Amino acid sequence: GAGVSQSPSNKVTEKGKDVELRCDPISGHTALYWYRQSLGQGLEFLIYFQGNSAPDKSGLPSDRFSAERTGGSVSTLTIQRTQQEDSAVYLCASSAPGGGSGVREQYFGPGTRLTVT
Amino acid sequence: GENVEQHPSTLSVQEGDSAVIKCTYSDSASNYFPWYKQELGKRPQLIIDIRSNVGEKKDQRIAVTLNKTAKHFSLHITETQPEDSAVYFCAVKPTGSNYQLIWGAGTKLIIKP
Numbered sequence: 001g002a003g004v005s006q007s008p009s010n011k012v013t014e015k016g017k018d019v020e021l022r023c024d025p026i027s028g029h030t031a032l033y034w035y036r037q038s039l040g041q042g043l044e045f046l047i048y049f050q051g052n053s054a055p056d057k058s059g060l061p062s063d064r065f066s067a068e069r070t071g072g073s074v075s076t077l078t079i080q081r082t083q084q085e086d087s088a089v090y091l092c093a094s095s096a097p098g099g100g101s102g103v104r105e106q107y108f109g110p111g112t113r114l115t116v117t
Numbered sequence: 118g119e120n121v122e123q124h125p126s127t128l129s130v131q132e133g134d135s136a137v138i139k140c141t142y143s144d145s146a147s148n149y150f151p152w153y154k155q156e157l158g159k160r161p162q163l164i165i166d167i168r169s170n171v172g173e174k175k176d177q178r179i180a181v182t183l184n185k186t187a188k189h190f191s192l193h194i195t196e197t198q199p200e201d202s203a204v205y206f207c208a209v210k211p212t213g214s215n216y217q218l219i220w221g222a223g224t225k226l227i228i229k230p
Contacts, residue, residue, distance in 0.1 A: 031216055042222040043161070043206060056217065091160065095216075103149050103210050106218070108160035 002026070004109035006092050012115045013082055021077040021112045025094030033106060034067060034077050035091040043091070049075060082116045089113050119144040119211035123221030131229050136197055138205055138224045141189040146212035150183060150190045155223075156203045164205075165192070194226075202228045 005024045013019050025032050034046040045059040049069045060066070064082075069075040079086055093106040120143040130136045140150075151166035167174045167181045167190065174181050178197075183190040194201055204225050208218040 033216075043220045045217070045220070048216055050216065103216065103218075105151070105163045105166075106161075108162070110160055 004092060004094050004107050006090075006109040006112050008112060009110065010113045010115075012117060015084060015116055016081055018078065018080045019082055019114065021079075021090050021092075021114070023075045023077070023092030023094075023109060025073060025075070025092070026096075026107055027073075028096065029094035029107070030072065030097050031095040031104070032069060032075050033093045033095075034075070035093065036061075036088045037091055037111070038088045046077070046090075079114075082114075084116045087114055087116045119147060119209055119219045121207065121209050121219045121221045123207050123224055125224060126222065127225045127227070129227040129229060130197055132197055132199065134197055136192075136194045136201070136226055138192045138207070138226070139189055140191070140207035140209070140221050141187075142209045142219075143188065144209070144211045145185070145188060147209045148212065149210035150181070151208050151218070152181060152192045153206045153208065154203045155206065161206060197226075197228050199228050199230065202226060 007022045030051055032049040036044040036046055047067050048056045051072045052069050064080045067077045089111040091111045092109045095104040095106045123140045148169040152164050153161040154164045155161040165176050165179050165181050167183050172183055178195045180193040204223045206223045207221040210218055
């Protein structure tokens with residue numbers, strides 16, 4: 001079936017502008033994650049959704065970052081007043097409802113490469 | 118909270134040789150340890166995982182070993198091939214969390230022809 005999709009694949013924006021990044025998880029996956037990956041770096045956790053609620057927003061780097069998820073499916077990550085340091089690849093992942101150990105494989109999308117000029 | 122350290126940051130091996138990447142963690146109650154592979158320009162993908170009630174798991178040329186006493190786990194790749202070149206990330210699911218993974222910083226594996 002279809003995997004996780006993200007749009008746009010690339011986004012170039014001017015400093016100070018707002019951007020919206022979209023993630024379509026795999027159908028039936030209740031958990032959704034946003035990560036940020038700077039060039040050559042690891043995965044920086046941003047936020048996690050279980051259904052429509054976000055029990056963990058601890059990774060959001062500043063109040064310029066926000067995310068929402070509607071209908072337990074599509075999620076948007078919004079960055080307001082973008083700064084050059086926001087330039088990175090933003091990855092979304094989803095996973096199926098957890099089993100006994102409470103964890104399932106995370107399936108990643110292709111990412112959105114954000115460049116702030 | 119949980120802390121995960123991954124070593125080395127870069128590993129270069131001759132094609133056909135073995136590669137070992139190690140991760141250490143701090144929370145002795147952590148119970149799930151996956152490894153993800155990210156090829157250049159592509160998304161991370163799960164390649165193997167291990168749970169805390171198992172000491173070793175193998176899948177063809179890939180194996181993961183877990184030492185709960187020492188709080189470290191390792192990825193072993195035997196008979197390396199060019200397609201093994203990628204960045205490998207370890208992760209740990211800490212106790213008390215049903216979803217969050219704490220990620221290592223990644224190891225860039227280079228396979229020399």
